[in-house]
Amino acid sequence: MLVLAAQRQIDFPTFLFANVGDDSEHPATLAYVREVAMAYARQHGIEIHEIQRRRRDGSIETLWERLHQPQLRSIPIPVRMANGAPGRRSCTSDFKIKVVARWLREHGATAHRPAVLGIGISLDEIHRANKRRSDPYEQIEYPLLDLGLRRDDCAQIISAAGLPVPPKSACFFCPYKTVDAWREQRRDEPELFAKSVQLEAVLNEKRAMLGRDAAYLTRYGTPLNNAIQVMAPSSSETLDSGCDSGWCMT
Template sequence: MTLSVISYGGGVQSTAMLVLAAQGHILIDAALFANVGDDSEHPATLRYVRDVAEPWATKHGLALHVLDRVKRDGTTETLWQRLTRPGSRSLPIPVRMSNGAPGTRSCTADFKIRVIGKWLRAHGASAAAPATVNIGISVDEIHRANTRRVEPHEHIVYPLLDLRMRRTDCARLIAAAGLPVPPKSACWFCPYHRPSVWATMRAEEPALFNRACHLEDLLNARRAALGKDAVYLTRFGRPLRDVVDPGVQLLPLLPADTDSGCDSGWCMT
């Protein structure tokens, strides 16, 4: 029998898939949450996964596994650790260059795709018998669906597209199942955040916002020492603390981002 799993991100679409699995509409062996780190995932997502999704899945006979990135020496690595490691030149997140364009990234591949892939191979998935991986992309985000990064041991499917479900449909399904609707999942320092997300973070989670500003400062201090141009966590070519002005509602008037930029579907679901 072919292994079938949900790539569970802790957000609206993947939680809707969890509900669909409990209702028998999606047949799965497990839901897999690739945790990029307790210091990297947004705290609200971690709370939802651990306090809501895991016990609900268990109650409904579903296995939900939280997976960490484990290096060859047996130690666990988080995305935050990789970014802030002393002497590191690594830029695994899609920081914005001086022209606003996102740089290359390895965060999704290293901390999501490969972590889940390792679990799949350990449980029998192979090129000869690829596992079915259910990705939570809804109709209103159909532009994010692609199969360019499919690995030999996996077969990607999009059940929400097959069911013609939009994000609002997913939220209604979750609420009807008696679950709170989860927040949008992402690393709290992700450069693909919309301006409104940064504005909300500064207003409601100032300590987390300040940590993001300090991360931007750290990355640029390293780049300056190497004689390289500055990079930013937004597309506006200015430090985050200057883009999000406290007490002045500027960001809602800025053009809204219509695309998260993360088109693989492994993040922000």
Template sequence: MTAASIRAVSYGGGVQSTALLVLAAQGRIDFPLFLMANVGDDSEHPDTLRYVREVAAPYADDHGIELVVLDRVKRDGTVETLWGRLMREGSRSLPIPVRMSNGAPGNRSCTADFKIRVIGKELRRRGATAETPATVGIGISLDEIQRANTRRVNDYERVVYPLVGIGEETGLKLRRDDCSRIIAEAGLPVPPKSSCFFCPFHRPTAWADLAREHPDLWQKSIELEETLNQRRDMLGKDHVYLTRFGVPLREAIDTEQPLLPLVGIDGECDSGWCFT
């Protein structure tokens, strides 16, 4: 594959980017390469990892599509995970959008460090340059079109949004429900929403789901929040939280609350590289 012909989807393992995988398999869009930046087997939601490995990867292989799962590899050759960076002894790093006491998200670098740069490194390895940029498709649907951003890109890539026809004359104007239907009609199970299991952008219902369905990950999220605040106590800084409610996670979430329909997302990640 020459640099001029690189056409890759940033694959997140969620509904929208899986719909792109089906559309590519059906020949409705031209993207023969799908790249997933894995922020870590200890960081990604296990349901997403299971879906990618047991459903998406075999489907891609059956339809002649290359689906590659990429790790963040440091210069010394070791793999760094987002959980590992957060929990490293003595670390002061806060790469995730933790919530301040007023509920507002803080600065984050997780998307840039563990997704955008990881995929960018692979694109450049394959020959993408400023002179011959790769076309990178991102799974943003019509109901989340405010997340589409064609300005904040690197010179080796041209970002497009095939589900809504931004940057590509696809003729598609698809919503999340349309994406779910496309996946189901292809005979595939509809994937869960993709994200790190401890993401501060989770809605309260997602936290409650985590507590019921993955109590081990619920406890790890509590441990993460407590660890971050122990460090901040040592530095004389205010506490931070994994929800917008300004109280510890174990107090913020009613783990018995009933399931509610998903309405949008509580926050967003840069360039649409998460939650797709």
């Protein structure tokens, strides 16, 4: 959408990146936004604002910090139960949607003068589009759907503009990660994998103290360090369709 806006094919002069935390977002996403997207936007007179969730005292709260709060009782990420099913989550709502909504209201969006909010869902993921979920002060649009663009089309548009195609955006510890993605993290990013293992252990310590069953970052019902082994990619693994928001690169 940034390239399309620069080419004046869509009319979106302002872009928002809701950063859930430098300790939570994948480093590759942060690098792309700050080193590639922001520079490209400046060249074409487009604004990009990096925004984050703030507490009442004005300090920044990150998702990683919330997950490590001693008093945590409800896990905000979709950890997997023993049967492999994902639990409820509030991370997208609290650290993406509400953060964007607050920025819109602070910059003049009202029910009488709603902000037009474009979300980058492509035809491959049309089931994720739902305009009924918009709030009174926003009018949600799906520019990629209007143009009939698929994920491959988007990659070609980005490449044709001379930009590298961005990596898939998500927290590095997201339970919606595919098994192959976990294997790649263990092989190529051992420090991030070790932090994911540590997070899972911390969450289960809290659940044990509350008398609750263990939960996991994969569907295998066993600790991450045991569940993920480095091996050849599986041809059956595809992008996980569990994430239904379309907000992760927002």
